[in-house]
Amino acid sequence: MTVELVCVGTEILMGNIVNTNAAYMSEKCAMLGLSMYYQSVVGDNPGRLRELLVQAKGRSDLVILCGGLGPTQDDLTKETAAEVMGRSLVEDARARQEIAAYFKDRRFTMTENNWKQAMVPEGSIVLYNPNGTAPGMIIEGEETTMILLPGPPNELIPMFEEQVYPYLRSRQPEVICSRMVKVCGVGESLAETRILDLIEGQTNPTIATYAKTGEVHIRISAKAAAEEEAYALIAPMEEELYRRFGDHIFTDQEQETLEESIAKLLIANRLTVTTAESCTGGLLAGRLVNVSGVSEVFKEGYITYSNEAKEKLLGVAKETLAQFGAVSPQTAEEMARGCAAAAGADIGIGITGVAGPDGGTEEKPVGLVYIGCCCRGRVMVEEFRFNGNRSKVRQSAVAYALRMLRDAVLAEVSQ
Amino acid sequence: MTVELVCVGTEILMGNIVNTNAAYMSEKCAMLGLSMYYQSVVGDNPGRLRELLVQAKGRSDLVILCGGLGPTQDDLTKETAAEVMGRSLVEDARARQEIAAYFKDRRFTMTENNWKQAMVPEGSIVLYNPNGTAPGMIIEGEETTMILLPGPPNELIPMFEEQVYPYLRSRQPEVICSRMVKVCGVGESLAETRILDLIEGQTNPTIATYAKTGEVHIRISAKAAAEEEAYALIAPMEEELYRRFGDHIFTDQEQETLEESIAKLLIANRLTVTTAESCTGGLLAGRLVNVSGVSEVFKEGYITYSNEAKEKLLGVAKETLAQFGAVSPQTAEEMARGCAAAAGADIGIGITGVAGPDGGTEEKPVGLVYIGCCCRGRVMVEEFRFNGNRSKVRQSAVAYALRMLRDAVLAEVSQ
Numbered sequence A, B: 001m002t003v004e005l006v007c008v009g010t011e012i013l014m015g016n017i018v019n020t021n022a023a024y025m026s027e028k029c030a031m032l033g034l035s036m037y038y039q040s041v042v043g044d045n046p047g048r049l050r051e052l053l054v055q056a057k058g059r060s061d062l063v064i065l066c067g068g069l070g071p072t073q074d075d076l077t078k079e080t081a082a083e084v085m086g087r088s089l090v091e092d093a094r095a096r097q098e099i100a101a102y103f104k105d106r107r108f109t110m111t112e113n114n115w116k117q118a119m120v121p122e123g124s125i126v127l128y129n130p131n132g133t134a135p136g137m138i139i140e141g142e143e144t145t146m147i148l149l150p151g152p153p154n155e156l157i158p159m160f161e162e163q164v165y166p167y168l169r170s171r172q173p174e175v176i177c178s179r180m181v182k183v184c185g186v187g188e189s190l191a192e193t194r195i196l197d198l199i200e201g202q203t204n205p206t207i208a209t210y211a212k213t214g215e216v217h218i219r220i221s222a223k224a225a226a227e228e229e230a231y232a233l234i235a236p237m238e239e240e241l242y243r244r245f246g247d248h249i250f251t252d253q254e255q256e257t258l259e260e261s262i263a264k265l266l267i268a269n270r271l272t273v274t275t276a277e278s279c280t281g282g283l284l285a286g287r288l289v290n291v292s293g294v295s296e297v298f299k300e301g302y303i304t305y306s307n308e309a310k311e312k313l314l315g316v317a318k319e320t321l322a323q324f325g326a327v328s329p330q331t332a333e334e335m336a337r338g339c340a341a342a343a344g345a346d347i348g349i350g351i352t353g354v355a356g357p358d359g360g361t362e363e364k365p366v367g368l369v370y371i372g373c374c375c376r377g378r379v380m381v382e383e384f385r386f387n388g389n390r391s392k393v394r395q396s397a398v399a400y401a402l403r404m405l406r407d408a409v410l411a412e413v414s415q
Helices: A020-031 A046-059 A077-084 A093-106 A112-118 A153-171 A188-194 A196-200 A227-248 A258-268 A283-288 A307-314 A318-324 A329-343 A390-414 B020-031 B046-059 B077-084 B093-106 B112-118 B153-171 B188-194 B196-200 B227-248 B258-268 B283-288 B307-314 B318-324 B329-343 B390-413
Strands: A002-008 A035-042 A062-066 A089-091 A119-121 A125-127 A136-140 A145-149 A175-184 A206-212 A215-224 A249-251 A273-277 A298-304 A347-353 A368-375 A378-385 B002-008 B035-042 B062-066 B089-091 B119-121 B125-127 B136-140 B145-149 B175-184 B206-212 B215-224 B249-251 B273-277 B300-304 B347-353 B368-375 B378-385
Touching: A002 A020, A002 A046, A020 A035, A020 A062, A020 A153, A020 A175, A035 A046, A035 B046, A046 A062, A046 A077, A046 B035, A062 A153, A077 A089, A077 A119, A077 A136, A077 A145, A089 A093, A093 A112, A112 A119, A119 A136, A125 A153, A136 A153, A145 A153, A175 A227, A175 A258, A175 A390, A188 A196, A188 A206, A188 A215, A188 A227, A188 B112, A196 A206, A196 A227, A215 A227, A227 A249, A249 A258, A258 A283, A258 A390, A273 A283, A273 A307, A273 A329, A283 A298, A283 A390, A283 B283, A298 A307, A298 A329, A298 B307, A307 A318, A307 A329, A307 B300, A318 A329, A329 A347, A329 A368, A329 A378, A347 A390, A368 A390, A378 A390, A378 B093, A390 B153, B002 B020, B002 B046, B020 B035, B020 B062, B020 B153, B020 B215, B035 B046, B046 B062, B046 B077, B062 B153, B077 B089, B077 B119, B077 B136, B077 B145, B089 B093, B093 B112, B112 B119, B119 B136, B125 B153, B136 B153, B145 B153, B175 B227, B175 B390, B188 B196, B188 B227, B196 B206, B215 B227, B227 B249, B249 B258, B258 B283, B258 B390, B273 B283, B273 B307, B273 B329, B283 B300, B283 B390, B300 B307, B300 B329, B307 B318, B307 B329, B318 B329, B329 B347, B329 B368, B329 B378, B347 B390, B368 B390, B378 B390
Parallel strands: A002 A035, A002 A062, A062 A145, A273 A298, A273 A347, B002 B035, B002 B062, B062 B145, B273 B300, B273 B347
Antiparallel strands: A035 B035, A089 A119, A125 A136, A136 A145, A175 A215, A175 A249, A206 A215, A298 B300, A347 A368, A368 A378, B089 B119, B125 B136, B136 B145, B175 B215, B175 B249, B206 B215, B347 B368, B368 B378
16 A cells, blocks of 8 residues: 655745654554655645645555644645545534533633634544644545644644554555664675675565664565564575674664664673763763663763873873874874773773864874774774764764774674 | 755655755755745655656756765666756766775775766766765756755755855845844743744744754844845844843854854853763763864863762762762762862863663652753752653753853853
8 A cells, every 4th residue: 555645834844843743654654564655745835735635646545644734724734635535524523522622621712713623524534633623534535545634743643643553554454564784884885785686686575775874774674464474574684684794783673773782782791881082072972871771881981182181081191192192093092091991991992083174284184083992901993084074073983983892892702 | 936855765755764854955945035835755766756856847946856866776866867857977077086085085995886976967067075975966957957965964964055055045136144043041932932023023034933952043034135235134133132032142143053152152251161971971072072172161071970980080979979869959069060170170060860761760750950060169050850762851951051051151251
């Protein structure tokens, strides 16, 4: 069954709000195994909305609209959808009662225009709205069904969860299941080349890659009559990905982040970590502390932006800073050793670099970053040359520091 | 001039990512006085993309596409747009060089499929990409111009700011000038009610509010024949906003962030700052270090996630932690005092709270955060109860810590 989304609202076209409703409904539709080919946004303009709905009706089995159900003059979604579906509007008695009750309960003054919200397309399934005044509607046509939902997320989400999802589930013969395999330390195009044959050969399951800073996520999706069947289709493809990427795969859990997978490794192996950050100024520690419960293995960290701080807090030698400079492999190494010693941690990560836009030189350009990783006395230092603005350089540095941390833990564990 | 957005990416249709690019570009187009009537999202499917582009070409002066420019098999935006615009693809020498350099600089293994990204529609304006491998393109047709941009926001945003915006600006007959007044420490709905009369009465200039975490941005835009004229229309409205929000306005510069405005204040008044972070784990320091040159006033910071670290690095009293707990106004105060003393800084900020999802209690629920600010011995402590998930709670804590830091500097200066 094909579905498309039509979001109505000038505030989206003006960029005043981010269209989070679309992302929410897309994920739910994907979970239901609905094939979504189009999403559209139009303003509160009946002419353009009509044109779009006629087109949507012609190409999709299911059209989900959100927004424009309110009481005001320019809320015309319902009127336009009813017209395109060839229905007239009739008053729904219960909707009228609930609107009256909504205002009474809140002691709000009710204006006449609110009764407009009790009008529904004849023969439609009314989705009553405990969180607002505008009910939703399902208009079942011969080829196409239109579902109208209110725009505010606090009204739309409960209505979708409690009424729309079960309705769609009951209409859906197939389920789609998917698994997200997340890879770090391999560029997107390199990752893609490694699985090109799988991508080209894909039918069911399908696979798609998503590039993130320092990570590549690979989604395997399968359609089947039942969940078990779908996962049975996914399993061999996932095994194949593990064969090809091995240790570079840090999780196959949709919600698990790189820092979470690392925290698990650290906790499972009773290894503690600390950080000494110059150009990243706390962002690496910030990523680690994204993980609830990381306190078991991450007790403290240091932001040592000045040379003085590097000497005072980490014991980096004055001579090292003088001879090689703050941005050097030698300093990165001493930062890593120094923070591990200061915090009494098994692993210390030191990051120093030129994030820019100022401070770059011929010899040490903007984007040059050294990361040291000291694991129980053994130190690895890597040199990186990142592109982009200050923020991109710093984000990349954090992503690669996490990869080095993970590699260090894996190496330690494998001994 | 009418514009429409076409975002290409199955990951948007599957709900894997929120389409923040659309909100970003919509706001920029509104600033330019372009009329946006449609936004669409399609998957990586050349047939449906072609159909949509033909339609867009027929109804809009300008079509902005984003996504699908990468090196992989399913990146087909460029090929499809070129076909619809009747152009063939030719290799761009500089793009080829830059792609090679991108991999060489990073010592990444370059795979053959990357050369695909050096191919551009003949006669198009190439937008070189310092933050990635895929260049953008402007294809000027007789009626319609298509602009192709890469999907990753850290590539798209700088390319839009530095290359696309000036290009569009030069094509606009009327100048639209705007000024962004940024407010901190006032909630969005409160901010809106304070200026409701201005919003309702707006014609030229117009004003629009944008809610950010802990900030509200108010854009004043004016249309005129010349810049001076437009700014003359903006000036009285801006003065009115200053009358209504006073010190809560931290900048009227489009690009200036809260941390930049604070760094300026600190540098101008020779005040140094340091940070002691528990639940935010380095994010506050990370925000400060966003500012190039902040090292003058921010030398070091502490991440003290464990009680031991709070005692060892900040000198928080064991008794305080035992009697009041790590999440308490007393601990926040001692963290603020302690980090200022340890770093020898004029101002110390201490943050402690329950970010969740675990660790909440009846008495100390998830979202409870205490922030202490010690300025030359005088300490302010504020209690906050933030909503949302772990990441939202931590971001809010950082936003309000920055506001407290700013207030402390202003108070110090005004003495």
